[in-house]
Amino acid sequence: MKLKTVLGITVAATLAMPVVAQERGGTLNFARYDGSRLIDPIYADRNPDIWMVGSLFDTLLRGSADGNSVEPGLAESYSVSDDGKTVSLTLREGVLFADGSPLTGEDVVFSLDRARNPDLSPWGGLLGSIESVSADGNTVTLSLSAPDPTILSMLATFNTAIVSKAAFDSAAGDTDQDKSAAIFAATTAGVGSGPFYLCGFEQGASMDFCANEHYWRMGADGKALPYLDGVHFEIVPDDATRILRLQAGEVDAAEFIPFSRVAELETDPNINMQLYPSTRIIYSPINTRETRADGSPNPMADPRVRQALNYATNKDALIGVVLHGAGQPMSSPLMAKATQYAADLNPLYAYDLDKAKALITEAGVQPGTEVTLTTLAGSADDATIFAALQQMWGELGLSLVVEQVDNATRGAKNRSGEFDIHTYGWVNDVNDPSQVVGWLGYTPTAKAVGTGWENPEFNELFEKAASEMDPEARKAQFARMQEIYAEAAPLLFMYETPFAVALGKAVDGYVQTPLGNNIFDEATVSR
Amino acid sequence: MSSLSYIFKRLLLTIPTFFLVMVIIFLLVRMLPGDPAIAMAGDRASDADIQAIRERLGLTQPMFVQFWLFLTNTLQGDLGRSILMRTDVTTVIADRLPITVFLTIYSVVLSLLIAGPLAFVAALNRGRWPDAVIRTVFQIGLSMPVFYIGLVLLTFLAAQLRLFPVGGYGDTFGERLYHLFLPSVTVALYTSAIIMRNLRSAIIEVLDAEYVQFARAKGLPARLILGRHVLRNALISTVTLLGLSIGNLMSGTLVTETVFAVPGMGRLMLEAIFARDYPLIQGLTLTFALLVSLVFLMTDLFQSRLDPRMRLQ
Secondary structure, eight states: HHHHHHHHHHHHHHHHSSSSSOOOOOOEEEESSSOOOOOTTTTTOSSHHHHTHHOBBBEEEEEEETSSSEEESSEEEEEEETTOEEEEEEEEETOOOOTSSSHHHHHHHHHHHHHTTTTOOOOGGTTTEEEEEEHHHHHHHHEEEOOOOOOOHTTTTTGGHHHHHHHHHHOOOOOOOHEEEEHHTTTTTOOOOOOOEEEETTTTTTEEEEEEEEOOBBBBTTSSSSSSEEEEEEEOHHHHHHHHHTTTSSSSOOOSSHHHHHHHHHHOOOEEEEEOOOOEEEEEEBBBBBOOOOOOOGGSSSSHHHHHHTOOHHHHHHHHHHHHOEEEOOSSSOOOOSSTTTOOSSSTTTTOHHHHHHHHTTTTOOOTTTEEEEEEEHHHHHHHHHHHHHHHHHTTEEEEEEEEEEEEHHHHHHHHHHOSEEEEOOOOOEEEEEEEHHTTTOHHHHHHTTTTOOOOOHHHHHHHTTTTTOOHHHHHHHHHHHHHHHHHEEEEEEEOOOEEEETTTEEEEEEETTTEEETTOOOOOEE | OOOHHHHOOOOOOHHHHHHHHHHHHHHHHHSSSSSHHHHHHHSSSSSHHHHHHHHHHHTTTTTHHHHHHHHHHHTTTOOOOOOSSSSBBBHHHHHHHHHHHHHHHHHHHHHHHHHHHHHHHHHTTTTTTTHHHHHHHHHHHHSSSSHHHHHHHHHIIIIOOOOSSSOOOOOSSHHHHHHHHHHHHHHHHHHHEEEEEHHHHHHHHHHHHHHHHHHHHHHHHHHHHIIIIIIIIHHHHHHHHHHHHHHHHOOOHHHHHHHHOOHHHHHHHHHHHTOOOHHHHHHHHHHHHHHHHHHHHHHHHHHHHHTTHHHHH
């Protein structure tokens, strides 16, 4: 409800912007929670890198505002052949890289070949259907080995952004990665055609984007975007300090505001507190293996126990104590509401203690059975979740104990199955449900998010959907997968959270997309 | 023993220390659950990807081979390549070292400026109200966590009164003094409390010593007694304590650099540990160990100047 209102206001504010007197110029100072290390379409593997790719590089297609379809980008038109195995794209005339050199079909072939090379890119697998890429003048042709319903979404995703072949040819270094690092360290304009180029970088401290004067998209005043002269980023890892810097007027924006501070900042007259809708879901994988890592029998191997845990968890109460109300319960078991094909199963395991107790008795779980929740050490959210669940599940006669680890340890335990339950989060990188569903449910990719859950019908549906070109049939396949998953409950389904960003009053037009991308294309500062 | 051979002997002693530090840190990082390949590849990578990364990082080699490479490369000044920063560890550390050293020296100077005069005031007014006030205030300072003091100072002095900037660390020397005042004073408050307490009781002890009573009885001026006899003798234990607390000060940078967003070695250490960046953790630990040994060496030398008895042993 709240989210919709905020979105509505943002849209209304954008529409109401005066067309003639467009605010231009100035530098926006932005406080980040963590720094970028290498902003390259294919090597970006952490959110602070991934979410900045779009500012420096362009993709052939662009995601639409609702995230459910694509629009022309560097390619002004595109078509998919009837057999679904050929994609033809026509490049926009006269697009230049930020240093003024022309962007050609050769750059597109180079970039896509790089992006689909699994030896180079951790994202190569997402482009597995591409057999070859060729260019003839302004026409680019992708030949696929099999029809791929995700291909258009992939061409609008950060890892297929176009880089300059010339910049890589002339860069120092023996390997592609060395070259990329050298280009990044040189902070020059020649490598991308996005609205900005990297013009300053101090490892661990700050980063500068300068406006690309050759950018092709037009602003409301009929002149080229972006409106800003530049963006200056500073890394401020501590939440409280980030907010203080905004309040002291040293920066214009602070991202990742803890939800416990949102209400307070909403009443601050100098601050515009934004909650951007996201595809971020917070959930807890449950170990479904027959035995635990120490060899003892695992009570949670029984789906009734997992269902009981879900029924005994009061999601609204969790949202109240952890997010201070800024969130909503998950309504699809496999993805955020904003994802294409998300089924609305709301309420998903509505709080029902009697049902939970009945299920746990039916499964024969002894009172006093111990369950371990692995949490991130130092995470206030996790500590609160643990305290709440301990109380809620105590009603079922379960004794919840906590084990605190750091991120790397949690990752290793998830991989080896040495856990009962732990907390996790996910944000979509691609405008298509296949990525998140592959992560949470499809066994060959990641053992269903480490839970060890395996369902042949689910796996088969997932594989079928990977080449299903009929949107309706594909939607039905995903609907069935969500049904199976909800029933099996390999996760504790918790909630969706927005991206909380606090902006100074001078800032307008900044957006963080549901995928998390920081968009400064149409941002302005008025001082 | 001449002071040159003393220095030489002290330097020889640091060699086994360093070897031990290297063994311990090498084993410690590898005993942590979760290896760099997993941290690097992320949760979504396949087991085959992880194995490939492990091979590329040389983690599949036997432990003793890895240690031998670490040892011989380090002796040649090569600390390896940071997994996290994708560049040489020495470059990354050289980038971050000056700011942490600056912060540490600044904190030490501030601690001495705070603790020295107040210790004298407290000792000379022993048992009276100035002593009580000073000791109470420092006791409170000592019992508050560093990050909390830091946030309180930031909120009041920087965000509300706007006396200092909340963030940034300046380019020129003057700017650094201004920007890093709050982080330094935060650390200094804690250290000065320890130093003040020690210096105060040392002064009191010396004031009660017979040679000071004698000097007083001889009618020497108070300034001469305090300067030549009291301060010099009281400083001996304080210098030791200061040397030891610089080790603490450096570990304190892990917290202060994060709260104040100062891009120094302390914050880098945290990031390196979370990413299981073995080469970077090893490099940073060695650098910290080197700095601390250097400080201990200087402490010993300074002490042997203050107290000639140390040179005779």
